Amino acid sequence: MDLRYTQAEQSFRTGLRTWLADTLPALPSKPSPNDWPGRRAYDTHWQRLLFDAGYAGVDWPVEGGGRGSSPVEQLIFKEELERAHAPYVGVNFVGLLHAGPTVIAEGTPEQRQRYLPPILRGDEVWCQGFSEPDAGSDLASLRTRAVRDGDEYVVTGSKIWTSHAEVADYCELLVRTGAEDSRHRGITWLILPMDSAGVEIRPLTTIAGSAEFAELFLDGVRIPVSNRVGDENDGWRVTMVTLSFERGTAFVGDLLEAIELLSKSVALAHRTGAWSDPGVRRQAGHLKAELDALWALTKRNVSQAARTGVPGIGGTVFKLAYTETRQKLGEFSLSLLGRAGLAAHDSEGLDGLGSLPAEAMVEDWLRGISLTIAAGTSQIQRNIVGERILGLPKEPTRGL
Amino acid sequence: MDFELTEFQSDLATGVRRLCEGRFALDTLRRAEGSDRVVERDGWRQLGGAGVFNLCLGEDTGGLGLGLADAALVFEELGRALVPGPLVASHLAAGLIEGADDGSVVVGLVERPSGGSGATASGGLAIPVVPVVPVVIEHLADLDVLLAVSDEGVTSIEPSTLDATRMGRPMDPLTPLWSVSSLPAGTPVAGADVSARWRRDGAVLTAALQIGAAAWTTELAVEYAKERKQFGRPIGGFQAIKHLCADMVVRTEVARAAVHAAAVTVDQPDVGDALVAAAGAKLLADEAALANGRSCIQVHGGMGFTWEVPAHLAYKRARVLATQFGTDHELAQSLAQSLAQSLAQ
Numbered sequence: 001m002d003l004r005y006t007q008a009e010q011s012f013r014t015g016l017r018t019w020l021a022d023t024l025p026a027l028p029s030k031p032s033p034n035d036w037p038g039r040r041a042y043d044t045h046w047q048r049l050l051f052d053a054g055y056a057g058v059d060w061p062v063e064g065g066g067r068g069s070s071p072v073e074q075l076i077f078k079e080e081l082e083r084a085h086a087p088y089v090g091v092n093f094v095g096l097l098h099a100g101p102t103v104i105a106e107g108t109p110e111q112r113q114r115y116l117p118p119i120l121r122g123d124e125v126w127c128q129g130f131s132e133p134d135a136g137s138d139l140a141s142l143r144t145r146a147v148r149d150g151d152e153y154v155v156t157g158s159k160i161w162t163s164h165a166e167v168a169d170y171c172e173l174l175v176r177t178g179a180e181d182s183r184h185r186g187i188t189w190l191i192l193p194m195d196s197a198g199v200e201i202r203p204l205t206t207i208a209g210s211a212e213f214a215e216l217f218l219d220g221v222r223i224p225v226s227n228r229v230g231d232e233n234d235g236w237r238v239t240m241v242t243l244s245f246e247r248g249t250a251f252v253g254d255l256l257e258a259i260e261l262l263s264k265s266v267a268l269a270h271r272t273g274a275w276s277d278p279g280v281r282r283q284a285g286h287l288k289a290e291l292d293a294l295w296a297l298t299k300r301n302v303s304q305a306a307r308t309g310v311p312g313i314g315g316t317v318f319k320l321a322y323t324e325t326r327q328k329l330g331e332f333s334l335s336l337l338g339r340a341g342l343a344a345h346d347s348e349g350l351d352g353l354g355s356l357p358a359e360a361m362v363e364d365w366l367r368g369i370s371l372t373i374a375a376g377t378s379q380i381q382r383n384i385v386g387e388r389i390l391g392l393p394k395e396p397t398r399g400l
Numbered sequence: 401m402d403f404e405l406t407e408f409q410s411d412l413a414t415g416v417r418r419l420c421e422g423r424f425a426l427d428t429l430r431r432a433e434g435s436d437r438v439v440e441r442d443g444w445r446q447l448g449g450a451g452v453f454n455l456c457l458g459e460d461t462g463g464l465g466l467g468l469a470d471a472a473l474v475f476e477e478l479g480r481a482l483v484p485g486p487l488v489a490s491h492l493a494a495g496l497i498e499g500a501d502d503g504s505v506v507v508g509l510v511e512r513p514s515g516g517s518g519a520t521a522s523g524g525l526a527i528p529v530v531p532v533v534p535v536v537i538e539h540l541a542d543l544d545v546l547l548a549v550s551d552e553g554v555t556s557i558e559p560s561t562l563d564a565t566r567m568g569r570p571m572d573p574l575t576p577l578w579s580v581s582s583l584p585a586g587t588p589v590a591g592a593d594v595s596a597r598w599r600r601d602g603a604v605l606t607a608a609l610q611i612g613a614a615a616w617t618t619e620l621a622v623e624y625a626k627e628r629k630q631f632g633r634p635i636g637g638f639q640a641i642k643h644l645c646a647d648m649v650v651r652t653e654v655a656r657a658a659v660h661a662a663a664v665t666v667d668q669p670d671v672g673d674a675l676v677a678a679a680g681a682k683l684l685a686d687e688a689a690l691a692n693g694r695s696c697i698q699v700h701g702g703m704g705f706t707w708e709v710p711a712h713l714a715y716k717r718a719r720v721l722a723t724q725f726g727t728d729h730e731l732a733q734s735l736a737q738s739l740a741q742s743l744a745q
Contacts, residue, residue, distance in 0.1 A: 001409065001469050003664050003671040005401050072401050266739045275740070278733065285735030289680035293654045296403070296661035303403040317653045320646070379639070385649050386642035390622045393637035 003299065005072070012069075013076045019053055020084040027087070033210050040125060040167040043090030047122030056120040057096065059247060064104035065116050071247040071306040075298070078252035088253065091164045095119035095126035099172040101245040102189070106230045106238045115170070115191070127168035129159035129192065129216055130239070137380050139174075140184040140236065144218060146175035148225070153177075153190060155221045161374075165201045165214035168194050173223075178233050189235035191227040198222075208366040209344075248301030248315060251322055255298065258326050259291050261364060264357065265333045271353055274336055283332055290325045294318065313389050320381050323371035330365035337361060403660070405473070413473040419450050420481035426710055429484060433573035436566065439485040439506055439542035448503020452478065452487065453494040461495055467667035468601055472608040472659055479612025479689075482710075482717055484574040486539050488605045488724075489547065492598045496590060497545050497556070508543040508559075509602070510535065512550040512583055538720070540564055540578040548583055549595045555586030572716040603678045603725040604666060607659045607685035610721055611652060613714045614688040617696035618648040620711060624700055635699075644695050651688035658684050676738045683731040689718035 005013070027046070031038030050056045058077045060066020069077065089096060100119045103111055118124035135142040144157025155175055162171070171192040178186015192199070198221040203211035230238035266284055269275040301314035334341045337358055344362035346355045372378040386392040405413070423443055432438040447453065455471045457463020471491065478487055489509035490500050499505030513535060537546065546557045564578040622645050625636030635641045662677035693715025697704035704711050722728070 001405060001660055001664050002402050002668070003661065004668055009401060075401075263739070263743065266736075266743055270740070270743065281736035282729065282732040284739055285732035285737075286683065288676075288735045288739055289658070289683045289732070290654070292661075292677065292680045293658035293684055297654055297657035299401065299403040299661070300657045303401065306402065307404055314653070317650050320650045321654045379643070382643040382646035383639065385646035386636070389649055390618075390636075390642075390645055392622065392625060392642050392645060393634050395637070395639070 005076075009072055009076060012073050013080060016055070016077065016080045017084070019055070020080060020086060023049055023053070024084060024086060030087075036164075036166045036211075040091050040164075043087065043092055044122035044125065046087040046090075047092045047096075047120075051121045056122075057100070059245065059249070060096075060100065060120070061104060064100070064112065065120050071249070071302045074247055074249045075252060075302045078249050079256065082253040082256040091125045091167055092119070092122060094128045094164065094168075094172065095124065097245075098128060098242055099126040099170070099191075102172065102238060102242040103229060105241045105245075106189075110226075111191075111229060124169040125164060125167055127162050127165045127171045127194070129162055129171045129173040131161045132158060133160050133215075137377055140187070142174055142176060142187065143180075144173075144175050146177050146188060146190065146223070148177075149222075151225050152222045153188075153225060153228075155190070155192070155218050155223055157218050159216040159218070160204070160213070162201075162214045162216045163212060165194070165216055166203065166211075170194060171216070174235055174239065177235075182233070184236035186233050187235040187239075188232050189229045189238045190223050191229065192218075192221065192223055193227075196221050196223065206366075207369065208363060246315060247305040248298060248318070250315065251318065252298060254326070255291065255294055255322060258322075258329055259295070261333060261361075262287050262291060262329060265329070265336055265361075268333070268336050268357065272336065272338075272349070280336070287325065287329055287332060290321070290328075294322050294325065297321070313385070316381050316384050316389075319376070320378055320385070323368075323378060326371055327368050330361075330368040333361045334365050341365075403664075409470060409473055412470060413477055416450060416452070416474050416477040417480070419446065420477055420483060424481050424483045426482060426713075429482065429574060430710070430713075432484070436541040436576055438574050438576060439539065441506075444485065444506060445503040447478075447483075447487075448501065450474075453491050453503055454501035455491070457495045457501055462501060463495065467663070468604060469660065469663040469667050472604060472663035475605045475608035476612040476615075476656075476659075479609030480616045482574070482613065482616075482713055484539075485542065487609070488602050491605060492602055493545070493547060496554075496594070497547070499544070505544045506539075506542050507545045507547060508537065508539055509547050509549060509598075510537050510583070512548040512555075514550055534579045534581065535583060536567070537562075537564065537578045537580065538575050541576065547589070548586055549598060551592060551595065553588060553592050553595050554590040554598070556589045557584055557586040572713070572720045574713065575717065575720050599725060600675055600678045601666065603682040603731075604659065604662050606721050606725045607655070607662070607678075607682040610682075610685035610689035610718060611656045611659050613718055614648070614652040614655065614685070614692040617689075617692040617711060617714045618645065618652060620714075621645055621648060621692075621696040621699040628701075641699060644699055648692045648695050651684075651691055655681070655684040655688040673738070676735065679726065679731045679734045679738075682726050683728055683735070686718070686722040686728060686731075690715070690722060693718050 031042050057066030058069040059074045062068035100116060103115050132142050146153040146155045171194055173190045173192040175188050175190055176186055177188040198219040200217040202215045204213040204215055206212050269280055274280045297318055301318060304314060337356060340347050340356040340358050341362055344359050346357060346359050349356050387394050423446055451464050452474055454463040455466045456468060459465040486508040490507045493507040494501035497507050500507045540559055543559045546559045548555050548557055562580055564580045567577040567579055570577045625641050625645060626634050628635050658681040662681035665672045665674040665677045696711040700709055700711055703709050
């Protein structure tokens with residue numbers, strides 16, 4: 001067990017840090033959260049800057065056009081970006097973290113040539129059409145139907161939780177090509193051009209009041225068969241292959257942001273006088289222990305990925321623990337705000353307290369609520385730990 | 401950076417596990433339940449021979465010259481096997497008290513009550529002192545040497561000179577207890593720097609014992625959940641039970657990462673603040689051992705409430721260890737202090 005970085009790792013960090021210090025001050029100001037065209041422009045501009053500097057796709061293999069960095073360098077990359085408050089991956093998320101890796105692993109040479117470079121350059125944006133109103137945790141029950149008609153599939157159905165749909169060029173789409181009850185054996189992975197006829201997008205407003213997600217309605221949408229990645233009815237496996245690209249760094253930015261939020265909460269408690277309460281200090285101290293442990297667990301998971309080349313089960317353990325800690329931290333910061341936290345709007349405290357940072361803290365608290373739901377609810381994650389790590393009997397599942 | 405165990409470290413842990421399975425099987429250990437003496441001298445010397453006490457001593461002084469990270473892995477295995485006795489105290493005393501290093505002398509440790517805040521003499525951040533009222537001493541009848549630790553340093557007390565009362569019905573039947581109304585001054589054997597280091601390293605090694613036990617109770621619970629059938633199915637197939645077990649894994653793995661990181665940080669001071677890491681690790685390891693002990697009993701249902709099923713032994717040991725080298729409240733306050741300090745910087 002060695003927590004020291006090698007000379008090569010340190011020089012990667014130094015080079016990145018220098019580039020960030022030179023590049024970030026020249027960025028335009030951030031667009032408002034509901035200005036989708038503005039967000040696309042901002043996020044893709046940032047991706048282009050990364051591309052020009054050779055930092056696009058650090059976690060992509062070289063044969064896919066990426067940098068092919070080691071898991072430890074990926075960790076350093078995400079750590080440095082977060083510490084420098086660089087822009088988030090934003091609208092590039094699905095392309096860089098899911099659709100791109102899928103095309104790398106399972107796409108034809110033509111598909112790789114066509115779709116990968118524009119993702120890395122920030123020219124094209126992807127969204128994800130996996131979940132459906134009736135297929136959430138039980139994704140394999142999805143019903144969006146694709147019927148073959150010559151060189152095309154004709155697709156009808158609906159998708160939900162499709163982030164960035166309004167500004168996306170393509171959608172990675174899971175459709176049912178097998179029999180109605182074929183579950184994971186009858187699913188196909190398609191590339192849907194978002195400007196196809198019959199695609200309707202309806203924004204979905206979250207409890208945070210933002211239009212972060214959309215519903216996607218597909219009515220007889222024609223998709224060329226050449227847009228299929230992998231074989232017909234093999235889409236479940238194609239989707240799972242992508243998950244193996246994860247190297248334990250998925251939450252690095254999030255975690256470091258949480259550590260900073262704790263520090264801001266402690267500063268707030270000092271300003272309001274709440275810090276004199278041992279109960280408040282105890283909560284803060286406990287949160288520090290949890291966040292530090294999660295940072296150590298991140299390094300453990302990254303090291304494991306570096307050794308074995310495949311992600312361990314550590315990612316599931318991390319997500320379960322992190323999401324609950326993050327929600328506790330949200331509750332903690334809101335309790336410190338008291339009645340100033342009843343509006344997501346900074347307000348002036350009494351007696352020279354100055355401005356209370358309610359906007360960021362309330363937003364963060366609300367966003368945090370999604371963490372134990374998105375990308376596999378905590379209940380599903382516990383099933384995974386119970387069944388895949390501990391070997392406990394599986395849940396009875398219809399059709400399996 | 402490679403935070404995985406080296407091959408040597410895996411082998412070291414496996415070796416100690418084998419020793420524990422052979423020499424310290426739980427059924428054998430349980431024969432001493434309720435006794436005044438639970439340290440079996442020959443076994444203690446075997447632990448010494450395996451390097452449990454002299455692991456971190458320099459090779460020039462007859463030790464193995466290894467780091468606290470290696471020691472933490474060894475103690476994880478000892479904790480997993482519920483090996484009784486003053487393991488951490490004897491490890492810390494090796495090099496200072498003759499014979500502690502090879503297991504021929506059994507050394508105990510007690511915090512000298514100070515009524516102080518727990519800050520070290522230098523005023524820095526510290527693993528805080530447990531407020532000890534009454535002064536409770538573990539394993540007194542087994543001890544050759546008793547060391548009292550305070551902010552000022554370490555003194556040696558001749559165990560036979562103590563006017564101590566055996567406490568009836570100790571919580572952990574394998575951790576016999578005595579109480580004394582006061583501690584004699586004893587003979588000074590080490591200064592403030594040593595007591596500060598012992599409190600830090602003792603917290604890490606005690607935390608390692610705790611995660612070992614937390615992992616063991618998880619296995620015990622899972623094993624039972626696979627075998628025990630109700631409503632025609634193994635109870636581990638029900639989410640209510642499965643999720644209890646999953647949470648046990650999560651607690652253990654998060655705490656284990658913290659304990660290993662704290663131990664490595666002691667060995668590699670450039671990578672972080674070892675005191676802060678030690679406090680956080682002890683806090684989470686205590687919680688994991690306690691919560692997993694309780695969950696293990698719960699998964700066993702009525703059987704878990706019987707003396708026969710060993711789940712309670714792990715739970716009670718966790719309770720004992722949670723009072724040593726910092727309690728939850730003190731550790732969290734100490735971490736809060738570190739947050740306030742980094743804010744000031």
